[in-house]
Amino acid sequence: MNDQPIEDMDEYYDFLPADHPLYNKLQTAxxxxxxxxxxxxxxxxxxxxxxxxxxxxxxxxxxxxxxNNQLQYAKLQNANDDxxxxxxxxxxxxxxxxxxxxxxxxxxxxxxxxxxxxNRTSDAINAITLEEGKD
Numbered sequence: 001m002n003d004q005p006i007e008d009m010d011e012y013y014d015f016l017p018a019d020h021p022l023y024n025k026l027q028t029a030x031x032x033x034x035x036x037x038x039x040x041x042x043x044x045x046x047x048x049x050x051x052x053x054x055x056x057x058x059x060x061x062x063x064x065x066x067x068n069n070q071l072q073y074a075k076l077q078n079a080n081d082d083x084x085x086x087x088x089x090x091x092x093x094x095x096x097x098x099x100x101x102x103x104x105x106x107x108x109x110x111x112x113x114x115x116x117x118x119n120r121t122s123d124a125i126n127a128i129t130l131e132e133g134k135d
Contacts, residue, residue, distance in 0.1 A: 016022060
């Protein structure tokens with residue numbers, strides 16, 4: 001550059017005003033470029049907004065589905081608890097019936113034993129009576 005002092009540098013670069021006709025072509029090209037860039041950014045912004053809407057909708061749908069699944073799970077859990085309660089009740093009833101059956105079997109076994117003893121005793125008495133009747 002020249003041997004000019006730094007203070008004169010501003011004057012060196014400010015030799016044409018911004019509205020000078022020589023800048024028209026450059027300004028038009030720059031304006032077109034900025035408008036293009038702005039349009040691209042608007043499109044990207046629009047796409048991002050649509051994507052955000054879709055994502056929010058999906059999240060909402062997942063939330064609804066999760067809520068419905070939780071309700072179904074709660075119903076199934078209650079049904080399972082009811083089934084467990086019924087199973088325990090049936091097990092208790094079965095245990096009681098098995099005990100009753102065992103007692104009844106023992107009772108009838110004793111009756112059979114008593115009946116056999118009775119039959120033997122009855123047969124012995126009959127045999128004695130018959131022998132006395134023959135004498």
